Amino acid sequence: IVDITNWVLLETGQPLHAFDYDNFRPRRGLIRKAKPGERFLTLDGVGRTLSSNSLLITDGETPVAIAGIMGGEKSEVSGSTQNILLESAYFDPATTRRASKELGLVSESSYRFERGTDPENVVFASKRATRLIQELAGGEVLKGMVECYPNKVTFPRVRLRSRRVSTVIGIEIPKEQSRDILTGLGFRVEGDETFEVSVPSYRPDITREVDLIEEIARILNYDNIPALERPGGELVTPLPQEQELTRAISGILCGRGFFETVTYIFKEPGKYRVFGGDDGFVQLLNPISEELSILRPNLTGSLLETVNYNLNRYEKNIRIFEIGKVYFKTGEKEFSERWRLAAAISGHRERRHWSLSPTPVDLFDLKGELEGLLERLNLPDVSFRPKGEAIFEAAKGFDLFSEDQCLGEFGKIAEEVLEAFDIKEAVFSFEIDFERLLKLVPRERRYQSLPKFPPVDRDIAIVVDHRILAGEIEKSIRELDLDSLEEISPFDQYVGKQVPPGKKSLAFSIRYRSPERTLTEKEVESSQKRLVQHLKAKFGAQLRS
Structure with missing residues (x-):
């Protein structure tokens, strides 16, 4: 009997189940949802705890099978079976899969019901098995069949454009074919x-237009469809902006001599407390070990672990970066994860060479790499402001801003942080909020024609309060909207005997140019005079003679 039901399964794709009908008390067949926590002994001899996601076939009172998955031990066909109840059904694929995964139980029946069987094949498979039982097992078939089909399954109608077939496959396919x-x-x-x-x-696998196109291509034979050397047409999908930016950053930094790293997100809390306590740590409920019990709160720590690993193996010149997620608490039971970009450098500026003296990297090397990256990304209005965080050495940590939004930080890692990671060499790093960066990086790059007229360069040196930043002065000059101002850049800072205490001297190079004509000396001097008056009024600046 069991062999016959298995044979019909393989022959028609329709799962069947034969019950020992003498074990039904009362002799009825009802289907219901399992009760939460209800126990059931399956054919494999395992007692299982069910939830309301499982369907049960019952004799009206006692469960005899988990619908679509496996029968029960008490109703199975045995050598003493005299009367058989043959069940053939169509069960909802999602319901069957949910119950199968929840129970961790996969059978030949569940495998097919999960993927969708033919509801119109239910009666045929039942009659086929009945005939084989009659012919091969000497069964006597009783008249009649109990059928319950309350919600008839409807089959889709799919719209197919004949021109779309040729476009997707890549060769001309006549609509008649x-x-x-x-x-x-x-x-x-x-x-x-x-x-x-x-x-x-x-x-049941055919639900979309492209499914029908795949059927046509299959019958045509894929070997008869010539391969194209390049993609084209509507099938070329543009990359998401975050993926474009990730590739761009990786390409730029690798081109500048950096190596990309991919590190574990599970970390040891002891090391990471040096970044500011453990209040924001995301703790794992069931960690592998204490050393891997939190999710990383930043990428800088991951890079410092990589620096330590390389230094211990006598790799002294290190330039690494990583793009990955960090995790932190935002409330009592609320958590957040964000994408970050971080990089670290350590060691010497150049590779060892007989003609060069080894020069250690410093903060300006890191700043140059960061500025080079942001310039290539065409990030607007970039500025740096001093930072007082303990992660960096005093006066050697800065916040990175673009359009008055703080994107991240960079500087020289403080000694106490390096000690926590057992590093004895100087390390410089930056970490940027990738998601904020993504919103500010323009997707289009604008170009302008080469200038036709010569520039006029002027230098200016001013004495200001030592707390005023060069970036503040530069931004203020740009906002002044001087006629024909093309470029401004600081090139010198001086603190010493020739300036009063509490003051410093800043020097700027200023370039003027008109796109329409050559500027006159009078026009340049007028703009320069207006600039000096503005600096005196806003910053109390004095021209340095």
């Missing part, structure tokens, strides 16, 4: 240029 192929596969095709295709019940 597409119609003949689909008709030969059992589909009913109506229409002319745009087909309305009725999907047969035994093809």
Whole structure:
């Protein structure tokens, strides 16, 4: 009997189950949802705890099978079985899969029901098995069949554009050929240029236009479709902006001599407390060990671990970066994760060479790499402001701003932080909020024609309060909107005997140029005079003679 049900399963794709009907008390067949916590002994001898996600076949009172998955031990067919109840059914794929995964139980039946069986095949498979039982097992078939089909399954009609077939496959396919192929596969095709295709019940996998195109390509034989050397047409999908930016950053930094790292997100809390306590740590409920019990709160720590690993193996010149996620608490039971970009450098500026003296990297090397990256990304209005965080040495930590938004930080890592990671060499690093960076990086790059007229350069040196930043003065000059101002850049800072205490001297190079004509000396001097008056009024600046 069991062999016959298995044979019909392989022959028709329809799972069947034979019950020992004498074990039904009362002799009924009802289907219901399992009760939460209900226990059931399956054919494999395992007692299972069920939830309301499972369907049960019952005799009206006692469960006899988990619907679509496995029968029960108490109702299985044995050598003493005299009367059989044959069950053939169609069960919802999602319901079957949910119960199968929850129970960790996969069977030949569940495998097929999860993927969708043919509801129109239920009666045929039952009759086929009945006939084989009659012929091979000497069974006597009783008259009649109990059938319950309350919600008839409807089959989709899919719209297929004949021109779309040729576009996707890549060769010209006459619409008549597409119609003949689909008709030969059992589909009913109506229409002319745009087909309305009725999907047969035994093809639950066909739900979209592209599914029908795949069927046509399969019958044509993929070997008969020539391969194109390059992609084209509507199938070329542009990369998401975050993926474009990730590739751009990786390409730029690798081109500047950096190596990309990919590190574990599980970390040891002891090391990371040096970044400011453990209040924001995301603790794992069941960690592998204490050393891997939190999710990393930043990428800088991951890079410092990589620096330590390389220094211990006598790799002294280190330039590394990573793009990855960090995790932190935002409330009592609330958590957040964000993408970050971080980089670290240590060692010497150049590779060892007989003609060069080894020069250690410093803060300006890191700043140059950061500025080079942001310039290539065309990030607007970049500025740096001093930072007082303990992660960096005093006066050697800075916040990175663009359009008055703080994007990240960079500087020389403080001694106490390096000690926590057992590093004895100087390390410089930056860490940027990748998601904020993504919003500010322009997707389009603008170009302008080469200038036709010569520039006029002027230098200016001013004495200001030592707390005023060069970046503040530069930004203020740009906002002044001077006629023909093209470029401004600081090139010198002086603190010493020739300036009063509490003051410093800053020098700027200023370039003027008109796109329409050559500027006159009078025009340049007028702009320069206006600039000096503005600096005196806003910053109390004095020209340095």
